Structure formats: C-alpha cells, structure tokens
Amino acid sequence: VSEIHDQAAFYALGALDPDELDEFEAHLGTCERCRAELRRLSAGVALMAEAVAEPAPADLRERVMAEVGNGSLPAIDRPRRAWSRRLVALAAVAAVVVFILGRPPSQAERVEEILAASDLATVDVRGPAIQTGSFAYSDSLDQGVFTGTGLQAVVSEETYQLWLIGPDGPIPAGLFVPTDDGTAEVVVEGPIAPGVVLGMTVEPDGGSDRPTGPVVAGGEL
Numbered sequence: 001v002s003e004i005h006d007q008a009a010f011y012a013l014g015a016l017d018p019d020e021l022d023e024f025e026a027h028l029g030t031c032e033r034c035r036a037e038l039r040r041l042s043a044g045v046a047l048m049a050e051a052v053a054e055p056a057p058a059d060l061r062e063r064v065m066a067e068v069g070n071g072s073l074p075a076i077d078r079p080r081r082a083w084s085r086r087l088v089a090l091a092a093v094a095a096v097v098v099f100i101l102g103r104p105p106s107q108a109e110r111v112e113e114i115l116a117a118s119d120l121a122t123v124d125v126r127g128p129a130i131q132t133g134s135f136a137y138s139d140s141l142d143q144g145v146f147t148g149t150g151l152q153a154v155v156s157e158e159t160y161q162l163w164l165i166g167p168d169g170p171i172p173a174g175l176f177v178p179t180d181d182g183t184a185e186v187v188v189e190g191p192i193a194p195g196v197v198l199g200m201t202v203e204p205d206g207g208s209d210r211p212t213g214p215v216v217a218g219g220e221l
C-alpha cells in the first residue's frame, strides 16, 4: 500500500490515531524509506518548533501546540478530530518544508540523508596518502560520502581533490583538507554508478579542472 509511506509526516507530528499508529510503527520496522523520512522530518520538526515559537500566526501556533502536543483524544468524534489534526499537521509540514527549503542543508544533514539511502553501497578507498578510507554512495541519489583517517597533511598552497572517473574521464568531485588529526568527511556529488572510480589527488589551492598529480588514493564503485 503506497499511502502508508505518506503517514510518516503525521507520525512525526503525533497526528495518527492509535490504530494508525500501530499500523505505521509495524511498517516502520520494515521500511528504510520511512525511517529516513522520519529522521529528516524530526530535524525539521524541531526547527519548526523554534520557528513557530516566534511571533507569526498566533492562531496556527496555538492550534498546532494544542493539537500536536496532546497525545490523548476523546473517544467521541475521533474521526472528525483526527482529520482536523491532519490538516494542522499538513500546515505544520508545509511550514517546515518552506523553512527547510529556505536554508541550505548542513553537512551533517547531507551526510545523514545519503547514508540513509536504500541503495547505499560502500567501497574501500586506499592509497599511499591514507590509512583507512571508505566511500559510501547511493547510485539513485548520485551522491556519496568519502571518509578518511590517517590522511597526510597538505601544505598551505595545496588541497586534496576528489574525482569521479568514468568513461568520459575525471570529473571534479570536491576539495578538502584533512583536519589536524588527519581525518576527513566529504560529500561527493556527481555521476555515480558501478564501475566509476573515486580518485584523490593533491592539487594547487582552489583545485584543478583536470588532475595534475598522481592518484594518491582511490576506490572503484
């Protein structure tokens, strides 16, 4: 049933009836898509609570707080009331969406979203510049997260650059310098597919259009 996925927003906002709640929680145990959606929504809902606490539409705020904050419903007229809670929940979700779209996602949010992808795959990234490395990626999202430890430091005029190397050659996929303790976590966007190679080179500050040095670490997707 496809509608069950759409319950995630209502669930996050506490707007499901007890029966729907049971059904959705059972579904949640088997559906990564809904779990990912919930993680996303939960962050948004927390942000919304802050945003809503400011002046704005006092009436909506009161209703959201009254409806969403109240877990117990009188048995009488539950259907009508459940429906009105849904409208409030929808309005609240719309507010969250507007709020979220209004600001770029943080690195942590992007990483979380990628790592929650249902088609997530992970490959090792190895090479002389790195102790341990991995690349977790989603073919469907065309995004991945490179994680490395024991990275050699680069001098101040240099940067590491990642590349996605496919049939048409290398495509720039992000610049980074390791932290002081030699770790890095980099979000990579680009044409990700099986067979593409993630490569890492040392480049002049600001990066290059094409790799100018040898690949110092890499892995094949």
Ligand SMILES: [Zn+2]
Pocket (backbone or CB within 6 Å): 004, 005, 027, 031, 032, 033, 034
């Ligand atoms: Zn689902």
